[in-house]
Amino acid sequence: MTLVDTPCGQIRGVIAPSGVAVYKGIRFATASRLEPPVLVDHWSGVLEAVTIGPECPQTESQLRQLLNADDSGQSEDCLFLNITTPSISDTPRPVHVWIHGGGFTNITPPLSWNESERLTLDGDAVIVTLSYRLGAFGFLGNSNLGILDQIAALQWVQKNIAAFGGDPKNVTIFGESAGGCSVVALMAAPSAVGLFSHAWAMSASLGQLRTSEIALQAQQKFLEIASVSSIEDLKSLTTEQFLKVQDSMLVDVETWLQGFSPTADGIVLPIDVVKAAANNPVDLVIGTTRDESRIFNLLNPAVNNLDLAQALAVLQSNHGNQAEAIYSLYTNCYPDYSGTQIIAAVDTDTHFKFPMWNLLHERAKTLPNTWSYMFTWTSPIFDGVLGASHGLDIPFIFNNVDAQRVHVYTGNDPSAPNLAMEISSELLAFGRSGSPTWTPYDLENRTIKIFDVPSSALHASDKSPHNRVYDFWMNS
Secondary structure (H helix, E strand, O other): OEEEEEOOEEEEEEEOOOOOEEEEEEEOEEOOOOOOOEEOOOOOOEEEOEOOOOEOOOOOOHHHHHOOOOOOOEOOOOOEEEEEEOOOOOOOEEEEEEEOOOOOOOOOOOOOOOOOHHHHHHHOOEEEEEOOOOHHHHHOOOOOHHHHHHHHHHHHHHHHHHHHOEEEEEEEEEEEOHHHHHHHHHHHOHHHOOOOOEEEEEOOOHHHOEEHHHHHHHHHHHHHHHOOOOHHHHOOOOHHHHHHHHHHOOOOHHHHOOOOOOEEOOOOOOOOHHHHHHOOOOEEEEEEEOEOOHHHHHOOOOOOOOOHHHHHHHHHHHHHHHHHHHHHHHHHHOOOOOHHHHHHHHHHHHHHHHHHHHHHHHHHOOOOOEEEEEEOOOOOHHHHOOOOEOOOOHHHHOOOOOOOOOHHHHOOOOOHHHHHHHHHHHHHHHHHHOOOOOOOOOOOOOOEEEEOOOOEEEOOOOOOHHHHHHHHHHOO
């Protein structure tokens, strides 16, 4: 066991077999339903930090099963964080704070994929993983309570992380999908200024950022389904009743994508979140996987077995007058793709890459400390049909490709460990110095790092499908 004295009080964790000190289930805030978090500033006695805290209530999903989500129990009282540190010393270490994804509606921090002991050992760094309120508990209407939870966690880190050997002046936030979107949102949030120095956004789901108008429409629908007339009335529902109303709004993609997510309310987040994030001078790395949407299409019976003619019909439904041009471009760029893969490529570019390209373009006008990448390593499972899909890079950045159940997504390819070491080393270097090892992004060269075996660089002058689709969407 290991005991630390923090400004909040004493915390006792355990020493793992690896030698890393592990602290689980540290409460950083409390919150009543649909109310802002209240930061925890002290307790009496010794906090036994040996068990992870409960996750925010959510419904079982295919994503949870795929990621082997930890069954830690569920509770609305879910504002806890976990810390791994190599040892306590007088030399402050870089701090990395992980924000998990899951569409702002599910998943939880403690997965085998993002277990942080290895990253702590490799980088001599302090790693923090945090929970925040999800779905309607955290993002009903324009409340942005989930973002306020993340800010509260970062405030707690600023106050207490030195006791764990961490440097509060050198904090890197990083996250994937909804976590990547959260990273961008935190870069835009006025109340998060000064809480971190570096940011790494993976597969940021920026399309989930909502206007206040859309958020309030979703809130009104929630009230109608719940058969109540006010937010105050919702507080009397049981957790199960509240979650049932939420689930009824997540039936299809049209309501799911922006039913519960960060909102440009003009208070917690500015009206133009992407522009505000682009103008934040903190160091930024942002990137995607090559084939983000393939995993979603595989799980969607409506689009998981399309031929090319059916793909064109889907494009006509989704993109109207642009459908023929899109179809021509993508079938020429990717002549070996099936109809399903064409749709996945278009969805990847429009939902993930295009919003990122706009952020990069805006940021590169004035700031030089931006780096971009694309993860293109192909999972061998299902004969490679998943490609480099959404979430595949998570166990790589944590250097956990040999962890429990990771192989159900990555396969057992002998090239994976070396690539994992390369990617995680870049994250750790970024946390130490504020700079990874590849060339920064600028408007002329648009250099991006290609993470693969072997890795490489892609530039604006290169003839590649990536640049062709970039030119199409940025000039449309």
